[in-house]
Amino acid sequence: MNKTRVYGRTVGGLRSLSLQAPAVTLLLLWMLVPLGMTLWFSFQRYNLLMPGMSGFAGLENYEYLLTDPALWSAMGNTLLLVGWVLIITVVGGTLLAVLFQQEFLGRGVARVLAISPFFVMPTVSALVWKNMMMHPANGVLAWLANLFGLPAVDWFSSLPLTSIIIIVAWQWLPFALLILLTAIQSLDDDQVEAARMDGAGPIAVFFFITLPHLKRAISVVIMIEMIFLLTIFAEIFVTTSGGPGLATTNLAYLIYIQALLDFDVGTASAGGVIAIILANIVAIFLVRLVAKNLES
Template sequence: MNKPRAAGRTVGGLRPLALQAPAVTLLFLWMIVPLAMTVWFSLQRYNLLMPTMAGFAGLENYEYLFTDPALWTSMINTLLLVGWVLVITVVGGTLLAVLFQQEFFGRGIARVLVISPFFVMPTVSALVWKNLMMHPANGIFAWIAQLFGTQPVDWFSSLPLTSIVMIVAWQWLPFALLILLTAIQSLDEDQVEAARMDGAGPIAIFFFITLPHLKRAISVVIMIEMIFLLTVFAEIFVTTSGGPGLATTNLAYLIYIRALLDFDVGMASAGGVVAIILANIVAIFLVRLVARNLED
């Protein structure tokens, strides 16, 4: 009588744990080691301009960081940037998805054109907006202002954070549109026709049929965008360099200032740990939000 094979054996007699070990090891080296080094450096006095002042600092870097007004300003700017971009992209993406679902001449070309900004590199996008759109003398917005007899606006001096929000929202609006348009195409047309036959108008159909159908897709858009919006850097670096003052300095740019302008590796690492904690808090909240919507 043949003996039963040992539980858990796979092809070649290898156990699942042996097959998973290379992937787990690579994941450990890829994620845990850099994180551990960041935490270690955040506990050190490590300034490249003062190599003699080195050694274990304990929580000094964190104490200085949390008493620095720049940290709280950068966190407020980060939240404002993320919040306003999400509002613009979700609302605009939903309305554009409803619009592009309708039949009209040239719809295919219009869809390609409206999605194309998402494929433009952030640095190029920032340069286009800085020199072509928002330039106070030669920009398109200045030309439009002069056309109506009003004074052109120096966007990056007068409305710096608003300018960054506009640039980033322009980049991410096509992404929201793409996800929401894909979701709205799966809407049951028979349900919409039944609502029309019952006397429902376009506004009622949108709020009671289309919008509930897009709830899951909107949750996915918010989750993905928020993760990337927490790390916006290129647009700020190219246009305002975090200024005027700290008006457009977000958490990612503050870490860059501490690391590559002040050469304070310890302080920058402490800022990195704070950014990691903030990102994980946001991720936990978003995962629960998406999971709740998927259960509905």
């Protein structure tokens, strides 16, 4: 009887593996082939403008990138962009989630309007902000400045990185709101009422009940947003093209410059490897942070 059971389990396991094998193989090929080609090109002299100069370059591409001030400027811009967008979306999303949890007239319509920017394509939202909101002559912000007697601001010339941060934060704030609003709806109303009966005010309820309850949801928001924010490209390409100078060039846009403007595939591949390493370091840190919050 035991042999029959063991045989049945073995056959069932082999059948499940045979069914899973094509999907797993395709997924591995989908991931490993591009990664392998990127690694291979990163050690090659491969510039499309100079086809005669080819061959094994060793660590020359990495040495060139690591000694290039543009890389460190791009990494600094990437960290500033990710950090400020996370601060704005997490803080703003938390406050908006608390606000939209309250009863008020037109709450359903307000929720839909607040979440809708997340469904706008990045290219479209960047064009809207560039031509309708932040235009120094015809934009809404310029009109408001003139209304109060203030000079109009040429956002993309004088405050380029701040402009990108505003655009990206406007896109991702609804995502944070959606996750945090869903989490806050699971908060036990009896716990809140008990705290109020004990004399706790709105601020105390927020800091000692609501905020600890949202701890896990905030960790998830930070993890998901950071993974996507490391690859911001369309907003920069449409608005500033990485300028003025390198003021808004992040790591993703620097790789684009090396690959598709300078046609230096080898250096661009080395930049891609550096980006992969950076993304994995961030991912490991975030996964541990989320796992720690889930365990607690």
